Amino acid sequence: MMNGYTILFYLLAALTLSCGIMSIATRHIFRAAIYLLFTLIGIAGLYFWLSYEFIAAVQIVVYVGGIVVLIIFSIFLTQQAGEKLTKQKLDRKLWSALAVFCGFALTILQIAQYQFPLSNNPATVTVRRIGEKMMSMDAGGYALPFEIISMLLLAAMVGCIVIALRSKPEVK
Amino acid sequence: MEPGLYHILFISTALFFIGVFGFLTRRNLITMLMSIELILNSVNLNFIAFNKYVWPEKMDGLFFTIFIIAIAAAEAAVAIAIIINLYRNNQSIDVNNAEELKY
Numbered sequence: 001m002m003n004g005y006t007i008l009f010y011l012l013a014a015l016t017l018s019c020g021i022m023s024i025a026t027r028h029i030f031r032a033a034i035y036l037l038f039t040l041i042g043i044a045g046l047y048f049w050l051s052y053e054f055i056a057a058v059q060i061v062v063y064v065g066g067i068v069v070l071i072i073f074s075i076f077l078t079q080q081a082g083e084k085l086t087k088q089k090l091d092r093k094l095w096s097a098l099a100v101f102c103g104f105a106l107t108i109l110q111i112a113q114y115q116f117p118l119s120n121n122p123a124t125v126t127v128r129r130i131g132e133k134m135m136s137m138d139a140g141g142y143a144l145p146f147e148i149i150s151m152l153l154l155a156a157m158v159g160c161i162v163i164a165l166r167s168k169p170e171v172k
Numbered sequence: 173m174e175p176g177l178y179h180i181l182f183i184s185t186a187l188f189f190i191g192v193f194g195f196l197t198r199r200n201l202i203t204m205l206m207s208i209e210l211i212l213n214s215v216n217l218n219f220i221a222f223n224k225y226v227w228p229e230k231m232d233g234l235f236f237t238i239f240i241i242a243i244a245a246a247e248a249a250v251a252i253a254i255i256i257n258l259y260r261n262n263q264s265i266d267v268n269n270a271e272e273l274k275y
Contacts, residue, residue, distance in 0.1 A: 006174060009175040016187065017187065021190055023210070024190060024194030024203070029202060029203060040209075046180070054234075055216075055234060055237055058241055067209065070248060071205065071252070074256060077259070085198075086200075092196075099192075099196070100189045100192055104186065107189075111178065111182075116225070118176075119227065121229055123224050124228075129231065149243070159253070160249050160252075163253040164253040
């Protein structure tokens with residue numbers, strides 16, 4: 001029996017996987033970025049489907065609004081218009097496909113054999129609980145990782161500016 | 173069949189190996205970065221799925237996802253700074269042309 005919930009899941013899965021495949025298969029780099037965008041939107045939809053609305057919102061804001069825009073800008077800065085990506089050698093593609101297929105089959109077989117201890121409790125994730133736990137300094141709280149991440153972001157910001165800074169030609 | 177944990181694990185496994193395939197076959201740095209984003213997203217999806225279906229009363233998977241998203245943003249920014257710098261020095265972002273350190 002297919003209800004709307006199930007159909008929605010399969011639609012989101014098809015969107016995510018087909019756009020993911022297109023994103024690595026197309027030879028136009030700009031189209032690859034747009035397919036990546038739709039893959040990320042599909043994953044955000046899956047988070048909504050799993051009723052983790054906060055993560056879905058974070059996914060859309062950070063990935064779709066931040067990282068993909070950054071990637072598109074860097075494509076504009078580094079690619080000539082209308083230029084296709086170079087074609088890869090067939091044997092490299094074949095060996096990669098073989099390795100990927102073997103890894104995929106192995107992982108799927110392992111997953112299918114393992115019995116996960118499934119729980120039937122409904123998930124109760126409210127933004128209030130997330131915020132309280134994020135700032136909690138008790139056991140199981142995430143105050144320390146939060147501070148470390150903020151330091152990491154600061155370091156990344158300063159590092160980006162230093163790396164991308166145009167150095168002046170040296171006077172000899 | 174009602175979709176559950178195993179369906180989501182299938183999607184994330186497929187997405188992970190799509191990303192690995194892209195990483196192995198692409199030779200342009202920006203597209204390799206895109207493949208890494210796919211891999212990170214599949215890991216996030218795994219964390220969220222396990223959090224929902226195995227330990228719904230805890231929130232550890234959710235926090236790992238939040239931190240991975242933050243680290244992915246920092247990583248993408250640094251990677252793009254490096255790519256732009258490489259383009260400025262090399263006029264190309266193909267990894268086959270970035271061989272200054274090789275010899």
